[in-house]
Amino acid sequence: MTLSRRDFIGQAAAIGASLAWVGTARASRVKWTERRDLYPEGVASGDPDHNSVILWTRRPFASGERQVLTVEVAEDEAFRRVVAHAPAAVSAASDWTTRVLVGRLKPARTYWYRFTDPEGNGSRVGRTITAPAPNDARPVNFAFGSCQDINEGKLNAYRRMIFEDERAAPAEQLGFILHLGDFIYEVVQYPEEVKTRYDRTIYEVARLPAEPDSFKVSNFHVPLTVDGYRAIYKGYLHDPDLQDARARWPFVCMWDNHEFSWQGRQSIVQAGGDPQPGQTVKVAANQAWFEFIPARVAAPSGSLEQFGPPAVKNVKIETWDGNGLGLEPNNLAAIRSLIAYRALRYGKHLDLIITDQHSFRGDDPTDAEGVGKIYDPSFNGMFSEEAMIALDAGRAYEGGRPPDELHFRDVRIANPRKDRPPRTILGAEQKAWFKSKLRKSTATWKIWGNSLGALDQRVDPQNLPAEMVEKPWPADTYAMLGSNDYGAAYAERKEIYDLVRDARITGFAIVSGDRHSFWAGYAAATLPPRKFEPVGLSFVGGSLVSPGAMEAYEHGFKKKRTMRPIYLVDRPGASRPDWTYNMLLRHGVRSCLEYAKSFDLQRARALSNPQLSPHLEFVDMGGHGYAKVRLTGEEMRTEFVCIPRPITRSDRPDGGPLRYRVVHTARLWAPGDRPRLKQQVIEGDPGLAV
Ligand SMILES: [Fe+2]
Numbered sequence: 001m002t003l004s005r006r007d008f009i010g011q012a013a014a015i016g017a018s019l020a021w022v023g024t025a026r027a028s029r030v031k032w033t034e035r036r037d038l039y040p041e042g043v044a045s046g047d048p049d050h051n052s053v054i055l056w057t058r059r060p061f062a063s064g065e066r067q068v069l070t071v072e073v074a075e076d077e078a079f080r081r082v083v084a085h086a087p088a089a090v091s092a093a094s095d096w097t098t099r100v101l102v103g104r105l106k107p108a109r110t111y112w113y114r115f116t117d118p119e120g121n122g123s124r125v126g127r128t129i130t131a132p133a134p135n136d137a138r139p140v141n142f143a144f145g146s147c148q149d150i151n152e153g154k155l156n157a158y159r160r161m162i163f164e165d166e167r168a169a170p171a172e173q174l175g176f177i178l179h180l181g182d183f184i185y186e187v188v189q190y191p192e193e194v195k196t197r198y199d200r201t202i203y204e205v206a207r208l209p210a211e212p213d214s215f216k217v218s219n220f221h222v223p224l225t226v227d228g229y230r231a232i233y234k235g236y237l238h239d240p241d242l243q244d245a246r247a248r249w250p251f252v253c254m255w256d257n258h259e260f261s262w263q264g265r266q267s268i269v270q271a272g273g274d275p276q277p278g279q280t281v282k283v284a285a286n287q288a289w290f291e292f293i294p295a296r297v298a299a300p301s302g303s304l305e306q307f308g309p310p311a312v313k314n315v316k317i318e319t320w321d322g323n324g325l326g327l328e329p330n331n332l333a334a335i336r337s338l339i340a341y342r343a344l345r346y347g348k349h350l351d352l353i354i355t356d357q358h359s360f361r362g363d364d365p366t367d368a369e370g371v372g373k374i375y376d377p378s379f380n381g382m383f384s385e386e387a388m389i390a391l392d393a394g395r396a397y398e399g400g401r402p403p404d405e406l407h408f409r410d411v412r413i414a415n416p417r418k419d420r421p422p423r424t425i426l427g428a429e430q431k432a433w434f435k436s437k438l439r440k441s442t443a444t445w446k447i448w449g450n451s452l453g454a455l456d457q458r459v460d461p462q463n464l465p466a467e468m469v470e471k472p473w474p475a476d477t478y479a480m481l482g483s484n485d486y487g488a489a490y491a492e493r494k495e496i497y498d499l500v501r502d503a504r505i506t507g508f509a510i511v512s513g514d515r516h517s518f519w520a521g522y523a524a525a526t527l528p529p530r531k532f533e534p535v536g537l538s539f540v541g542g543s544l545v546s547p548g549a550m551e552a553y554e555h556g557f558k559k560k561r562t563m564r565p566i567y568l569v570d571r572p573g574a575s576r577p578d579w580t581y582n583m584l585l586r587h588g589v590r591s592c593l594e595y596a597k598s599f600d601l602q603r604a605r606a607l608s609n610p611q612l613s614p615h616l617e618f619v620d621m622g623g624h625g626y627a628k629v630r631l632t633g634e635e636m637r638t639e640f641v642c643i644p645r646p647i648t649r650s651d652r653p654d655g656g657p658l659r660y661r662v663v664h665t666a667r668l669w670a671p672g673d674r675p676r677l678k679q680q681v682i683e684g685d686p687g688l689a690v
Contacts, residue, residue, distance in 0.1 A: 011052070011101065020055075020071055020086035022104040028079040030070055032114060032122035041237035043115065044246035045128035046253065046294030047344060048176060050107035053130055053250055056294035057088075057115045057123050058234075060096040067091075069115045071100050077112045077125060088115060094306040095230050097291045108132040108347070126247040129175050132347030134443075137633060140350045141172060145626035146180040146256065146451065146513025147543035148242070151189050152200040153646045155241035157544045157625050159655030160643060162241075162248055174628070175346065177249050180513035181256025181451035182546065183293065184232045186285070187220035187271055194219040198551045199647055206235035217272040222261075224269070224281050226309070229288035237292065241655075253293045254340060254354045256451035256514050260285040265361045266326050267334040268317070279312040279334040282359075286338035300337050310337050322421045323428050324362025335359040341430055343437050349631045351443035355434055357452045357485075360427025365391035366483040368416035374408035378470055380563055382461055382479035384408050393491045394420035409474055422491035425452070431492070435499055438508075444668065445507040445631045453515045453540040454486035454493060456527055460588045460612050468562045478527075478612070485514065494525035500535040504671035508536030509636055511629065515540050516548035518627075518640045518689070520618040520664045520677060528611040534674045537666055538615075539638055542623040545646050550579050550622030565596035582688040585619045588612045595688070617664060617677050620689035625659075637665045642684070660684030 009019060036042075044056040061067050066089060073084040083105075088098045098115075105111060109130050115123040132138055143161060165173050191202045197219075208214040208221045208228040215222050223229050237243060245251075257263070260282055263270040269278030287307040290299055301308020310333050317326035326332075340359075344352045365371075366383065374387055387406045390397050394417040397403070402418045417423075426434060438446055458480055461473035473479065486493050500508045500523075510523055518541065522534035542548070553567050554577060566584045568577040569592075578599075580592040588609035595604035623642045630637040642659040650656030661682040669675045679690065 011103075020073060020084040020100050020102040022073070022084045022102065025075060025081035025083045028072055028074065028082045030072055030085070030116050031120040032079075032116045033120055034124060035121040036124050038117070038121050039115070039123040041234055041292075042243035042247055043113070043123050043126035044294055045113070045126060045250040047296040047342075048129060048131050048250045049345065050131045050133045051105050052101055052103040053105065053111075053128050054294040054296065055100045055102060055113050055126070055128070056097065058095070058097045058292075059090050059115065059117055059123070061090070065092050067117065069098065069117050071102075071113060071115050073102050073105075073111050073113045075109075075111065077127075079112065079114070083111075089305050091305055094291050098305070099294050105130045108136060108138065124247060128250050131175070131345065134345050135348055137348045139171065140347050140631040141174050141628065142176050142178055142346075143174050143626050143628045144178040144180055144449070144511045144513070144541050145544045146541060147182040147516055147546040148236070149182070149185045149543075149546040150236060150239050150242075151185060151203060151205045152197060152547060153203075153545040154649040155239055155245075155544060156646045156650045156655040157641075157643055158241040158245040159650065159653075160641065160658070161626060162244055163654040165248070172630075174249055177245065177251045178352070178449055178511065179251050179253040180449060180511070180541070181254055182258045182513070182543075183253060183255070184229075184236050185258045185546070186229065186232060186260065187222055187258070187262055188232060189219050190221065198547050198555045199645055200547060201647065204235075206231040208232075220271065222269075222271045224278070224284070226284040226287050229285055230291065233288055233292040241649075251293070252344060252352065252354070252449070253295055254356065254449060254451055255289060255358070257358055259289055260358065265358055265363075266317075267331045268326075277314040277316050279314050279330040281314075282334040283309045283312055283337050286334075289340070290338055295340065296342055297338055297340050310334075323424045325360060325427055341433065345443065347443075349444040349633060350447060351437070351441040351445070352447050352449050353434060353437045353441070354449040355426055355430060357425050357450065360430055361425045362423050362427070364483055365394075365417055365423050370413035370416055373413050374406055374411050376408070376471070379461055379473065379479065381481050382459055382473075383481070383483070384474075385458065385478040385480045388480050388483065388488055389490050390415060391417050392423050392489060394418070394422050396422045396491060409471070423489060424492055425486065425489050426492065431495075435496070438496070438499060438505065439503055441505075443507075444633055445509060445636060446505060448508070448510045450486070450510055450512045451514050452485035453512045453519060454510050454523060454538050455519050455521050455540065455615060456613070457481040457487050457585060458527060458613060459584055460609050463589045463609065464566075465593070486512075490525070497523055497525045497535045501533070506669055506671050506673075507636070510536065510538040511627070512538075512540050513543075516543040516546050516624075518542045518618065518620040518623040518625075518642065519616065520638065520640070520679075521616040522675065522677075524615045527613070527615060532614050534615065537636065537638075537675055537677065539627060539664075541627040542620065542625045542640070542642060544624065544626060548622055548624070550581065551645065553581065566592040569596040571599055579620075579622050579688055581621045582619045585621070586613050586616050586690075601688075617679055618662065618686070618689055620686060623659070623689070633668070635665055635667050637663060639663045639682070642686070658684050660686045662686055662689075
């Protein structure tokens with residue numbers, strides 16, 4: 001398909017970008033002198049398709065309201081073959097950022113671009129890559145990552161990604177980076193107020209406007225205005241490794257929670273304290289995301305230059321629909337001010353369908369009345385899986401036969417969600433869009449880019465020996481951890497997986513983030529003793545920076561607690577504990593306890609509980625890094641590149657050593673068959689993760 005100029009102008013206008021149109025190549029006639037200091041956040045590109053891509057920069061001016069830069073796109077790094085040359089306006093109203101959609105590019109091609117101001121002061125040169133044409137069967141390579149809290153660490157992962165990509169054969173080089181959220185953390189610590197957390201040094205990131213434009217909860221400063229969010233994006237983009245990565249590849253981004261609010265949802269702000277109405281805050285977060293992340297999204301203004309925030313007020317939401325969508329008009333205006341869910345076709349082999357997990361989500365079923373009474377805190381966050389399945393399903397439980405009561409041991413509560421529809425993370429409208437995209441996809445691989453993990457976090461405390469617990473866990477019942485993501489959104493997940501099964505869709509895979517840990521396994525609606533029926537693959541990538549559960553446990557899990565061996569064991573003579581938590585999730589408590597006694601992996605694995613986690617092949621709760629995906633007509637190969645805890649910036653050109661590199665490969669399966677992963681440790685030692 002070739003876009004006409006008119007189609008293209010429509011497309012550019014729809015996403016609020018100014019326009020550059022490719023013509024005949026000729027040498028640059030722009031007087032450009034590189035002045036990186038005048039473009040302190042670098043350059044970026046985003047959302048490539050087979051004939052266009054969005055280019056981005058920020059050029060602040062000390063005075064005035066508006067200036068016009070020139071953007072050039074060339075086929076060569078020296079700009080001897082410039083194919084597009086266009087004005088790019090920057091203005092104070094968009095914090096001096098600009099977005100330009102460049103059209104009529106050739107598919108699967110590398111281009112270089114740069115911006116120049118009226119005085120000839122130039123940005124650094126960026127590199128970008130268009131998607132292959134939709135019928136082009138060449139392999140697709142991309143990386144996915146998430147959770148880059150540079151307040152608490154450094155981005156050695158990008159340095160490693162760049163180092164390897166520069167040395168890779170052209171056919172193996174990454175086409176784009178899929179960023180699955182927590183690009184920023186809106187909760188900002190100041191180094192003079194707090195020096196360390198866990199193993200981390202607190203680094204300067206940004207200063208937020210004073211109260212009431214921000215608030216503080218424990219050590220965290222939290223923004224409430226667009227200036228606060230902007231300050232954080234700028235602080236993040238001053239990181240040299242992130243800036244180099246954005247200058248090397250197009251990024252395809254979706255927010256997770258921290259681009260708006262830590263525990264918030266829809267337009268509700270919640271960060272460590274009580275929820276508060278935050279319609280103006282959601283709009284501010286959306287505006288800053290639009291300004292700093294180049295993406296094919298439509299701003300409310302319809303303007304080519306600026307977001308145009310709708311006027312909203314912070315009003316408590318009093319009425320909700322059955323899906324937990326707040327019907328308060330300011331809430332609806334705020335969450336609809338930027339629709340970021342979208343799909344991207346990339347060659348013959350990839351339809352990437354990206355969803356938003358926070359703007360439309362209903363309430364968490366474990367917040368319902370009385371649920372605290374069936375939770376035993378001595379089990380360290382474990383919750384009855386049966387109770388969770390019932391809470392999540394609401395009135396739809398077992399084909400419309402919800403129990404009147406939920407129980408744990410001898411405690412019974414009235415089922416608080418008996419009359420409610422099943423919990424939704426996507427919300428009705430987005431879910432309908434997602435299902436339709438999935439059904440219509442014609443690419444070999446249908447990849448759901450989803451910020452939240454979808455693999456069950458299941459454990460078997462029923463197998464703990466009596467002497468380890470105050471009161472035993474009920475026999476024959478499993479426990480689950482984490483109610484917040486698709487690992488426990490059983491009903492919604494099943495709706496999607498059933499569609500995949502019933503429509504006989506193959507090549508379905510989920511890539512996700514948020515959990516600050518690496519997971520590989522299968523998309524399956526239920527686990528034994530219910531039917532185990534994998535319909536696709538499911539992966540979670542480790543955090544690029546942010547601390548994970550093992551780091552927290554190493555610091556916070558008391559040595560004298562009897563439950564400690566199922567999370568951490570102290571091997572004699574070792575400097576750090578072994579992470580039995582990985583084994584707990586993959587093999588169960590009996591394996592952990594054997595390992596804690598003998599440190600014999602074989603004996604420990606021989607006690608694996610085969611009913612616990614047939615959906616998992618790999619779990620590393622302490623891993624950091626990113627994942628690389630390679631797609632062909634025959635297989636999906638997912639490589640976990642795991643780095644040590646990124647506490648300080650590595651001065652090595654490769655970004656520092658690796659902990660391990662583990663590959664999971666699945667051959668494309670026939671409709672009706674189940675997928676199977678083959679695991680290969682390429683280098684290093686994944687410890688208890690396998
Ligand atoms: Fe995160």
